[in-house]
Amino acid sequence: xxxxxxxxxxxxxxxxxxxxxxxxxxxxxxxxxxxxxxxxxxxxxxxxxxxxxxxxxxxxxxxxxxxxxxxxxxxxxxxxxxxxxxxxxxxxxxxxxxxxxxxxxxxxxxxxxxxx
Amino acid sequence: xxxxxxxxxxxxxxxxxxxxxxxxxxxxxxxxxxxxxxxxxxxxxxxxxxxxxxxxxxxxxxxxxxxxxxxxxxxxxxxxxxxxxxxxxxxxxxxxxxxxxxxxxxxx
Numbered sequence: 515x516x517x518x519x520x521x522x523x524x525x526x527x528x529x530x531x532x533x534x535x536x537x538x539x540x541x542x543x544x545x546x547x548x549x550x551x552x553x554x555x556x557x558x559x560x561x562x563x564x565x566x567x568x569x570x571x572x573x574x575x576x577x578x579x580x581x582x583x584x585x586x587x588x589x590x591x592x593x594x595x596x597x598x599x600x601x602x603x604x605x606x607x608x609x610x611x612x613x614x615x616x617x618x619x620x621x622x623x624x625x626x627x628x629x630x
Numbered sequence: 631x632x633x634x635x636x637x638x639x640x641x642x643x644x645x646x647x648x649x650x651x652x653x654x655x656x657x658x659x660x661x662x663x664x665x666x667x668x669x670x671x672x673x674x675x676x677x678x679x680x681x682x683x684x685x686x687x688x689x690x691x692x693x694x695x696x697x698x699x700x701x702x703x704x705x706x707x708x709x710x711x712x713x714x715x716x717x718x719x720x721x722x723x724x725x726x727x728x729x730x731x732x733x734x735x736x737x738x
Contacts, residue, residue, distance in 0.1 A: 518673070557674070557717065559725040570725050604673050616662035616681070616721055621673030 517541050520605045520622040527595055528630055535590045535625045537605030545569075546588040547606040547619065548580060557604070563588055564611050595629045602626050632657040636718050636729035643708055643736050651703040651732045653718030662721040663701050665694050667714045668731065674717055708736045 520537040527533055539546060547570075548560040562570035563582045577593045588605060602624045608617040633656045643649055655663065662681050666674035678687040680696040687694045691712060693704045703716055715731040 554730065555715065556730050557728040562725065572725060606673070616679055618664060618676040618679060619666075619674070619726070620676065623671065623673050 518605055518607055518620050518622040520603075520625055522625060523623065524626050524628075526628045526630065529595055529597060531595050532591070532593045533595060533627070534592070535603055535605075535627075537588045537590070537622060539586055539605075539607040539620070541607055541620060543607040543609050543620070544585060545608045545611050545617070546582065546585075547608075548588065548590050549604040549606060549621075551602045551604060551624070553601070560603075561588075561590075562611065569611060592627075595627075597629050600627055600629045632720060632722050632727045634718055634720055634727050634729035636716075636732050638732060639730070640733045641735070643705075643734070645709055645736055645738050646707045648704070648706045648708070650705070651716055651734070653701040653703070653729055654699060655701070655718075655720045657720050657722040657727070659722050660720060663696055664719040664721065664726070665692075665701070665703055666717040666719065668717055669714050677716075705734070708734075710736045710738050712736050 518539045545564045547562045551557045560574045561580045566582045579591045582588045604624045605622040606619040608619050635654045637652045665677040668674040678694040683698045685696050691706050695702045713736045715733045717731045719728040
């Protein structure tokens with residue numbers, strides 16, 4: 515059974531379009547995250563939600579808007595896509611926020627976004 | 631600013647040739663250091679958490695150690711299936727900070 519699943523796996527779109535990536539976890543975790551891995555493989559946090567509440571927002575452009583309808587889901591909507599948004603986006607979850615109990619992250623398999 | 635530096639960037643080993651990966655960190659108030667394994671096209675997979683200097687954790691052919699400035703991931707008699715990118719991350723204040731990883735290739 516997939517613990518953290520995200521869709522789609524690949525997303526190719528043109529500049530200026532709006533797109534969404536969906537994420538679901540079946541681990542019963544309270545905290546979910548979006549990470550961005552750029553072409554240099556550097557993994558950087560974008561957002562974190564704990565029990566549907568935003569707790570981390572790391573200097574991400576306003577074009578990126580996360581939404582958490584419930585504890586098990588965290589979606590990422592991106593408006594007016596730019597070439598620099600091309601990257602692999604990973605969803606992750608943990609039992610609780612890492613800065614409290616050092617809970618390890620469980621990652622999905624990523625969504626490769628290509629903006630042309 | 632918290633920083634994590636991993637070396638080498640890439641490492642090529644013959645099967646059975648033991649070696650170590652390094653993770654140097656500069657953080658204020660380390661709460662935990664994590665090692666993850668990432669296979670191509672997959673998300674990182676959790677391996678270990680280390681909390682304090684002197685601590686060691688083992689899993690199959692992998693052993694992680696921690697000092698006050700760095701962590702090592704020792705790989706003993708590696709097999710081709712150990713080929714992956716190994717990521718180190720530190721937890722101090724939020725958020726978790728990752729290094730860029732070491733890409734390990736084990737040749738049969």
